[in-house]
Structure formats: C-alpha cells, structure tokens
Amino acid sequence: MRIYAVRHGQTIFNWLDKVQGWADTPLTPKGEADGRAAGQRLKNVHFDAALSSDTSRAIHTAEFVLAENLQTPPALVSTPEWREYFFGSFEGGGNHDMWSAVAAALGLMTDDPSEIAEHADMTTIMDTIYQLDPQHLGEDAAAFWQRIDQALANLLAKYPADATILLVTHGQLIGNLAQHYGQLMTAQRPQNGSVAIFDLSATGALQVQTVNDLTTVF
Numbered sequence: 076m077r078i079y080a081v082r083h084g085q086t087i088f089n090w091l092d093k094v095q096g097w098a099d100t101p102l103t104p105k106g107e108a109d110g111r112a113a114g115q116r117l118k119n120v121h122f123d124a125a126l127s128s129d130t131s132r133a134i135h136t137a138e139f140v141l142a143e144n145l146q147t148p149p150a151l152v153s154t155p156e157w158r159e160y161f162f163g164s165f166e167g168g169g170n171h172d173m174w175s176a177v178a179a180a181l182g183l184m185t186d187d188p189s190e191i192a193e194h195a196d197m198t199t200i201m202d203t204i205y206q207l208d209p210q211h212l213g214e215d216a217a218a219f220w221q222r223i224d225q226a227l228a229n230l231l232a233k234y235p236a237d238a239t240i241l242l243v244t245h246g247q248l249i250g251n252l253a254q255h256y257g258q259l260m261t262a263q264r265p266q267n268g269s270v271a272i273f274d275l276s277a278t279g280a281l282q283v284q285t286v287n288d289l290t291t292v293f
Contacts, residue, residue: 076234076275079117079293080242080249082265083136084109089267094173096159096213096247098166099130109268110136114143116270116292117241121146124234127243128157136268137243156226159245162204163213177203188247189264197251223251227279236277249286257283 084106088095102110117140125148127137134153141148165173175186180203181195191200201216214222234240246265252273253259265271265287272284285291 076230076236076238076240078230078240078242078273078275079120079122080244080252080271080273081113081117081136081140082246082249082267082269082271083130083132083243084113084139085267086132088167092170094162094165094168094170096162096166096245097130099132102132102135106132106136106267107139110139111143113268113270114140116290118143118145120144120241120293121239122149122241123238125149125151125241125243126157127151127153128159128245129153129155130158130245133157133243133245137241140241140243154226156222156229157242157244157248160201160219160247160251161213163208164210165204165208165213173204173207176207180207192250192254192264197255219251220255223248223256227256227275227281230275231277231279252281253283253286256281259283259286 084102086095086102086106087100090103125137125141127133137151141151171186174188177200178185178191183191183194185191198216201219205211205213205215249265249271253271266289270288271286274282274284
C-alpha cells in the first residue's frame with residue numbers, strides 16, 4: 076500500500092509561530108496556495124482512497140489537493156485518528172516557549188524541534204512535553220503510538236494491499252511516521268504542503284520513500 080502523506084497548508088497559528096496540535100485555526104491565503112500546489116504535483120496520481128484528520132486545516136487542504144486531481148478523485152473521509160499529536164495546555168502558546176522548556180529538560184540549548192530530535196527520540200520528546208504540561212492534558216507517547224498503530228491497522232483492514240492512499244495530516248505526525256516506524260532518524264520536519272511517501276506492507280512494516288518534498292511532480 077502506498078501512502079502519499081501531505082502536511083496541511085499554512086495556518087494562522089503557523090504564521091504566528093504558535094503551538095498547534097488539536098487546536099485548529101484556518102488556512103491563510105498561503106495555506107490555500109500550499110494545498111493547490113500539492114494538488115498540482117499530485118494531479119496525475121490515481122488515489123483509491125482519500126483520508127484526512129478531522130481538523131479544518133487538513134480537510135480544506137485535502138479538498139484543494141483533490142480539486143486539482145486529473146483522475147476520478149475518491150470521496151474524502153476525515154477521521155480523528157489522524158489528528159496531530161495533542162500538546163495539552165501548551166496549545167496556542169508560543170513554540171519558542173514550549174520547545175525551549177523541552178530542550179532545557181533534556182539538557183539542550185536550543186528551541187529548534189529539529190535540533191532537539193537529533194538528540195532525543197520522539198517517544199522521549201512526547202513524554203517530556205506531557206510531563207512539562209502542568210495539567211497533563213495532552214498525549215503521552217504511549218497514547219500517541221497506540222492511536223497511530225490503530226490508524227495504520229485500519230488502513231490495512233479497510234483497503235487492498237495495492238491501494239494508493241492520499242493522507243492529509245500534520246507535521247509532527249508525518250515526522251513521527253518517518254522516524255519511529257520508518258527508522259529514518261535524519262527526517263527533516265515537514266513543511267506546509269510538503270509530500271511524504273510511505274509504503275505500508277501487509278505485515279504493517281512502513282518504508283519511507285521520501286519526506287518533505289516540495290518540488291517533485293509525481
């Protein structure tokens with residue numbers, strides 16, 4: 076099964092550099108253009124199914140992608156299982172504040188999540204965010220991995236082994252797929268509108284073909 080995973084277009088919170096997981100803000104004009112551009116690069120791909128998270132930013136990006144498709148596009152199915160990681164009470168706050176706190180807890184001097192990911196795996200990072208959240212409102216790593224394990228199992232249960240899937244979802248989630256399941260520790264943090272390609276085997280193994288692609292016409 077081939078999965079074309081697209082990160083949603085730029086949102087208001089992306090533009091303001093605020094933490095955005097389950098919190099949802101509208102696409103900016105650039106975000107709408109991100110979706111159309113991804114659609115143009117994927118316009119020749121025949122999709123057997125189209126999925127998105129249930130956030131408006133993912134749904135609207137998926138609609139832009141499908142509107143550009145030259146094949147007969149499938150109906151879009153949105154589901155909470157493909158939501159971004161839930162950052163708890165950090166949602167809506169500044170990215171600098173949260174990532175600086177995470178880095179300090181891990182003994183690092185940076186507020187760049189990509190640099191942090193070079194020194195700690197995603198399980199450690201998510202558990203650190205959860206522990207730093209005074210309300211423990213968000214997801215710890217076990218809860219996140221359980222959700223994504225089930226989401227991947229649902230793909231295998233619902234669609235043929237040779238299906239081609241459009242999945243419009245979120246940046247940290249796509250990065251987690253590449254790093255945790257695909258064993259790709261050098262994965263760059265996906266940019267808005269970028270495309271990642273994963274091959275999911277019948278046994279549930281995930282192979283990374285590309286991540287953070289903003290130029291290829293597929």
